[in-house]
Amino acid sequence: MTPLAAVVSGPRVRLFACLLRLGCQQAKPLQLHTGASLAAKNHYEVLVLGGGSGGITMAARMKRKVGAENVAIVEPSERHFYQPIWTLVGAGAKPLASSGRPTASVIPSGVEWIKARVVDLNPDKNCIHTDNDKEISYKYLIIALGIQLDYEKTGKRSKANIIFNTSLGAIFGVKKYADALQEIIRERNLTVNYKQNLVEVRADKQEAVFENLDKPGETQVISYDMLHVTPPMSPPDVLKTSPVADAAGWVDVDKDTLQHKRYPNVFGIGDCTNLPTSKTAAAVAAQSGILDRTISLIMKNQTPVKKYDGYTSCPLVTGYNRVILAEFDYNAQPLETFPFDQSKERLSMYLMKADMMPFLYWNVMLRGYWGGPAFLRKLFHLGRS
Structure with a gap:
C-alpha cells in the first residue's frame, strides 16, 4: 500500500x-x-x-x-x-x-x-x-x-465585407483545426487571401497595401473602414x-x-x-x-x-x-x-x-x-x- x-x-x-x-x-x-x-x-x-x-x-x-x-x-x-x-x-x-x-x-x-x-x-x-x-x-x-x-517596417456586421489577408499559406498550421476554421469561413462568407504580406498602411486614405508573396513586386491596394494589423515580429x-x-x-x-x-x-x-x-x-x-x-x-x-x-x-x-x-x-x-x-x-x-x-x-x-x-x-x- x-x-x-x-x-x-x-x-x-x-x-x-x-x-x-x-x-x-x-x-x-x-x-x-x-x-x-x-x-x-x-x-x-x-x-x-x-x-x-x-x-x-x-x-x-x-x-x-x-x-x-x-x-x-x-x-x-x-x-x-x-x-x-x-x-x-x-x-x-x-x-x-x-x-x-x-x-x-x-x-x-x-x-x-x-x-x-x-x-x-x-x-x-x-x-x-x-x-x-x-x-x-x-x-x-x-x-x-x-x-x-516591428511596426516601423509596415508603414455593422451584416453590411461588412470582412477580408482576412495572411502571409501564410493556410488558415492554421494544424489540419484538424484548419478544417474547422474553413467551415466557419464558408458559413460566414468571409474572404481569405493567402500569401499576402502587408507592406504599407496609408492611414490618411484608409488603404492597406499587400504584396503577393508568390509574385514578388506585385501589390494590391485594399480600402478599409477598420484595419486589424498583426505587425512583423x-x-x-x-x-x-x-x-x-x-x-x-x-x-x-x-x-x-x-x-x-x-x-x-x-x-x-x-x-x-x-x-x-x-x-x-x-x-x-x-x-x-x-x-x-x-x-x-x-x-x-x-x-x-x-x-x-x-x-x-x-x-x-x-x-x-x-x-x-x-x-x-x-x-x-x-x-x-x-x-x-x-x-x-x-x-x-x-x-x-x-x-x-x-x-x-x-x-x-x-x-x-x-x-x-x-x-x-x-x-x-x-x-x-
Whole structure:
C-alpha cells in the first residue's frame, strides 16, 4: 500500500492546495514590491531577464529553489500585461484595464527587481549590462525577453465585407483545426487571401497595401473602414547579435530541455527562444515546468531527462460566446486536454478563455504553480498523454 505521505505530496497537490486557498474569489494582486531596491547587488545565483509571463513564472519557481535573496529580475516596464486577453479587448468583450497590473504586484516577494533594460549579454564572462551602466553577474541565467513588434517596417456586421489577408499559406498550421476554421469561413462568407504580406498602411486614405508573396513586386491596394494589423515580429534587438542567439537572432536552446546549446548555465523560455512551436502563454506554462526540472538537475550536476513536447494552445475566438480550443505539439498534432472534440465551437471553451485562464494566470501560473495541463490530460484520457 502506498504511504499516505506519498499520496499527499508533490507539485500537483501544492497546486490544488493553492487553488483551495484562493477559493472562488479572485485573489488580490500581491502588493509586495513598490519599486526597485536601492541596494541592488551585482551578483545573483539566478538572474532572470524579462518580467513577462516566462520571467515572472520562473522567478517564482527559482525563489523556492535557491531563496528569494538569490534571485533577481531585470525588467524596465512599470506594468505587466496578460496579453492573451487582448483578442477579447479588441472585440469589446473585455475592458483594457483588466489586462494589466503593476509590475511590482506580480514580482515574487523578496526577489530583487532591477528596473532597467538589458543592453548587452556576455555569457563568456557570466554577466550582463544594463542601460544604467550596471554590470550584473550570475551563476545561472534565464532569458525571457519576449518578442518585439516591428511596426516601423509596415508603414455593422451584416453590411461588412470582412477580408482576412495572411502571409501564410493556410488558415492554421494544424489540419484538424484548419478544417474547422474553413467551415466557419464558408458559413460566414468571409474572404481569405493567402500569401499576402502587408507592406504599407496609408492611414490618411484608409488603404492597406499587400504584396503577393508568390509574385514578388506585385501589390494590391485594399480600402478599409477598420484595419486589424498583426505587425512583423522579431527577437529583441539586444539578442539579435548576442552570443546566445542563433543565426536568426533567437535564443539558441535545446528544444527538449530549454538549456542553451553552447552555454550550459544559460536557459531560455518563451517568445525569445527558437523553440519550433507557437509562441503563447500556454506554451510558456508548459515550458516553465520542464525548465524548472532542467535547472534542478543542472544544479546537481545531473543530466536533464524531462523533455518538452512542444505543447502550445491557441484559443480561436469564433464569436462572442464560442471558442475552438486548439492544443498541439511540435509535430502540429492535436494534443487535447479534454475528452471531447476540441475542434468544435463551444461555449465552455469561451468561458475558459475569457474567465478561467486569466484567473489561472494571475493567481497560479505567475506564482510558479502551473506547468501546463499535461497531468489533467492524462487524468481525462485515463493515463494516455
